[in-house]
Amino acid sequence: xxxxxxxxxxxxxxxxxxxxxxxxxxxxxxxxxxxxxxxxxxxxxxxxxxxxxxxxxxxxxxxxxxxxxxxxxxxxxxxxxxxxxxxxxxxxxxxx
Numbered sequence: 890x891x892x893x894x895x896x897x898x899x900x901x902x903x904x905x906x907x908x909x910x911x912x913x914x915x916x917x918x919x920x921x922x923x924x925x926x927x928x929x930x931x932x933x934x935x936x937x938x939x940x941x942x943x944x945x946x947x948x949x950x951x952x953x954x955x956x957x958x959x960x961x962x963x964x965x966x967x968x969x970x971x972x973x974x975x976x977x978x979x980x981x982x983x984x985x
Contacts, residue, residue, distance in 0.1 A: 893946055893956035897921040898963050899928065904943075906956040911943035919943065919961070930978045934970040939982035 893906050894917070902921045904911040912925035914933035925931065925940040933940065946954060977985050 890954060891944070891946075892917060893943070894919040894959075894961055895957060896960040896962060897924055898961050899924045899934075899965055901960065901962045906946050906951055909942070909945075912940040913943045914938040914940055928967070929965075929970055930974040932974040932977045934965045934973055937973060937977050937985055939985075 891913075894904070896902060896904055897920050898918060899920055900923075902910070902924075904919060904921060910922045912920050912922055914936055915938050916933075916936050918933050918935050920929065920940065929940075931939050946956060
């Protein structure tokens with residue numbers, strides 16, 4: 890089950906369960922759309938995978954299966970992230 894992390898790991902923007910701005914990679918690294926697509930160019934700075942929109946947990950289930958309240962704030966070194974993005978952004982995710 891997804892943690893549904895509450896903030897962008899890079900800029901710390903709030904990303905509650907109902908946010909349509911949340912993007913995740915296959916390891917559930919969580920970023921806002923701006924960071925994921927504009928800064929990191931759809932290349933996760935941690936694993937080099939791609940991002941997809943994070944699903945929203947239905948209201949009827951959020952009480953029994955709450956979203957995480959623990960933020961993970963680990964701003965990335967933008968120079969290293971740029972090198973990583975430039976290395977992988979033109980390679981389709983299934984071939985990275």
